Amino acid sequence: MTMTDALHLFLGHSACGQAVRRFNWAHTPLGPIDGWSHSLRTMVGAILDSAFPQCLLWGPQHITIHNDAFLPILGNKPPAIGQPFEVVWAEAWHMIEPLVERAYAGEPTFIEDYPLVIQRAGRPEQAYFTFCYSPIRDDDGRIAGMLDTVIETTSKVQAQQQAKLINAELAHRIQNTLAIVNSVCDQTFRAASSLEEARATFLRRLKALGQAHIVLTQSSWISAPMAAIIEGALLPHSTAPGEICAQGPSVNLSARQALSLSMAMHELATNSMKYGALSVAGGEVSVRWGLEPINGDQCLRLRWTETGGPRVAPPERRGFGSRLIEQVLADDFGGKVSLCYAPEGLRFELATRLSNLPDQGARVGV
Numbered sequence: 336m337t338m339t340d341a342l343h344l345f346l347g348h349s350a351c352g353q354a355v356r357r358f359n360w361a362h363t364p365l366g367p368i369d370g371w372s373h374s375l376r377t378m379v380g381a382i383l384d385s386a387f388p389q390c391l392l393w394g395p396q397h398i399t400i401h402n403d404a405f406l407p408i409l410g411n412k413p414p415a416i417g418q419p420f421e422v423v424w425a426e427a428w429h430m431i432e433p434l435v436e437r438a439y440a441g442e443p444t445f446i447e448d449y450p451l452v453i454q455r456a457g458r459p460e461q462a463y464f465t466f467c468y469s470p471i472r473d474d475d476g477r478i479a480g481m482l483d484t485v486i487e488t489t490s491k492v493q494a495q496q497q498a499k500l501i502n503a504e505l506a507h508r509i510q511n512t513l514a515i516v517n518s519v520c521d522q523t524f525r526a527a528s529s530l531e532e533a534r535a536t537f538l539r540r541l542k543a544l545g546q547a548h549i550v551l552t553q554s555s556w557i558s559a560p561m562a563a564i565i566e567g568a569l570l571p572h573s574t575a576p577g578e579i580c581a582q583g584p585s586v587n588l589s590a591r592q593a594l595s596l597s598m599a600m601h602e603l604a605t606n607s608m609k610y611g612a613l614s615v616a617g618g619e620v621s622v623r624w625g626l627e628p629i630n631g632d633q634c635l636r637l638r639w640t641e642t643g644g645p646r647v648a649p650p651e652r653r654g655f656g657s658r659l660i661e662q663v664l665a666d667d668f669g670g671k672v673s674l675c676y677a678p679e680g681l682r683f684e685l686a687t688r689l690s691n692l693p694d695q696g697a698r699v700g701v
Contacts, residue, residue, distance in 0.1 A: 346379070346380070346383060347380070347383045347384055349383055349384075349402065349403045350403050350406075351383060351400075351401060351402050351403050351405075351406070351416065352383045354414070354416050355368075355379065355383070355400060355416060356368075358416055358417045360417065363396075363398055363417055364394050364395075364396050364398060365393060365394060365398050372473055372474050372479075373474055374471070374472065374473045374474050374479070375393055375473070375479070375480075378391055378393075378471055378480070378482070379391060379400055382400070382401070382402045382482070383402050384402075385402055385404065386404055387404055387484065387486075388401075388402070388404040388405040388407075388408055388484070388485050388486060388487075389401065389402050389404065389405060389482060389483065389484050389485070390402075390405050390415075390420075390482075390483040390485070391471070391480060391481075391482055391483075392420050392435065392480050392481040392482075392483065393471075393479060393480035394479065394480065396419050397419050397420035397421060397435065397481075398417060398418070398419060398420075399415050399416060399417065399418050399419065399420050399423055400416055400417075401415060401416065405485070407487070408455075408464075408485065408487055409423070409455060410455025410456055411455055411456050411457065412454075412455050420435065424453070426452065426453055426454050426459070427451045427452065427453050430451055431451075434446075434468050435468065435481060437468070438468040438469065438470045438481040439470065439478055439480075439481060440470075440478075441470050441478055442470070443467060443468060443469045443470060444467065444468045445466075445467045446464075446465065446466060447465045447488070448463045448464075448465060448488050448491075448492050449463065449464050449465070449466065450462075450463055450492075451463070451464060461489075462487060462489045463487070463488045463489045463491075463492040464485050464486070464487055464488060464489075465485070465486050465488050466483060466484060466485035466486070467482075467483075467484045467485075468481055468482070468483055469481065469482045469484070520537060539601070539605065559587065559588050559589075559590065559593040560585065560586070560587060560588075561583065561585075561586040561587070561588050561593075561596070561624065562581070562583065562585070562586075564588060564593045564596055564597050564600075565581050565596070565597075565600055565622060566581060567597065568596075568597045568598075568600035568601050568604065569581060569600055569604055569620075569622070577619070578612075578613060578618065578619055578620065579604075579613075579619070579620045579622070580619070580620070580621050580622065580623075581622040581623075582622070582623050582624075583622075583623055583624035583625055583637075584624070584625060584626060586624065586626075586635060586692065587692065587693045587694075588692065588693065589692070589693050591667050592667050592668055592692070595663050595664050595667040595668075596664065596667075596668075598663075599660050599663075599664045600622075602660065603639055603660075603681075603683060604620070606681070607620055607641055607644070607681070610644075610645065610647075611641045611644045611645070611647065611680065611681050612641035612642060612643055612644030612680055612681075613641075613644070614644060614645065615643070615644055615645060617643045618641065618642070618643040618644040619641070619642050619643050620639065620640070620641050621638070621639070621640045621641075621642070622637070622638070622639050622640075623637075623638050623640075624636065624637040624638070626689065629686060629688075632688050632689070632690075633688070633689045634670075634686055634687060634688050634689060635670075635685075635686070635687055635688075635689060635692060636684065636685070636686045637684065637685040637686075638682070638683070638684050639681070639682065639683035639684070640680065640681075640682055641680035641681045641682075642679065642680050643680070644680055646678050646679075647676050647677060647678055647679070647680060647681055648676060648678075649676040650676070657674065660672055660674060660683065661674065664685065665685075668685060668687040668691055668692075669687055669688070669691035670685060670686050670687025670688065670691060671685075671686050671687070672684065672685050672686075
């Protein structure tokens with residue numbers, strides 16, 4: 336067998352094997368391939384035949400030889416074969432160097448999910464790797480290099496981090512929801528004249544809260560369309576076509592704003608069915624919102640207007656709905672609200688700066 340045949344056999348047919356065969360090793364500390372030691376040839380042949388990502392460092396200059404499976408880890412980096420390892424991973428060398436030195440000192444290292452900021456796509460990226468740095472000996476038994484056996488775990492680590500965030504957010508939302516339910520329950524049973532009335536009112540309010548949760552769940556609790564929140568809250572209260580008209584531009588609300596607005600719309604509609612425009616035939620409710628400048632700022636203005644109902648008089652006491660609208664809704668929107676008990680019909684208005692709402696061009700959280 337000729338030397339060329341021998342080289343062909345030990346380098347194999349892989350892309351990296353061909354790259355090793357074509358590389359001018361005479362210009363490196365390793366020298367021409369036909370002068371390589373038996374141990375170096377054996378290691379190179381072994382990694383080139385492996386389907387697991389592996390990279391061999393040889394000599395004090397850490398000259399790199401890797402297999403095809405290692406290519407995805409390099410990404411768009413310049414060719415690494417024949418280059419010093421510290422050149423290949425220059426951006427992370429301050430993290431890697433101590434581990435390489437340990438391997439060259441005879442101490443292997445195994446690390447799971449090791450974080451490294453690397454550049455392999457023209458920009459820095461946070462990546463994670465599980466790897467083993469193993470010392471490799473030459474024909475005389477002296478440590479001459481290191482074997483990097485590695486797998487990237489970036490996707491796994493990111494999934495774990497995302498799951499942790501989701502669990503924390505879920506716990507936060509459950510606590511918020513329980514606080515809302517507790518407040519609704521307390522206010523409802525405190526103001527009701529009978530247990531049966533309290534029970535019926537409480538169930539209706541829970542249903543309104545649940546409807547808002549459905550809309551938020553459909554949008555992954557990231558943001559909710561204002562129109563969908565209002566429509567969902569008013570739908571159970573509309574008994575005749577045209578008696579409720581809701582119209583306005585596309586606006587996104589945060590989860591907290593969606594919940595409080597849904598409850599406020601439910602309270603206004605319930606009050607209207609009992610005492611206002613929706614309590615008589617021919618009565619109408621108009622819910623309109625729009626974006627307009629207020630004092631030099633771009634703002635959202637929402638108006639609830641009732642017409643055609645009984646003559647209105649201010650209530651003798653403030654109930655749950657009034658407190659919800661005047662306090663909770665104003666706080667959650669960071670704006671101003673007003674309730675006007677005009678004789679011809681109830682008027683409600685909410686005004687807030689657009690900056691108090693989620694970014695209308697992106698979906699964001701609470």
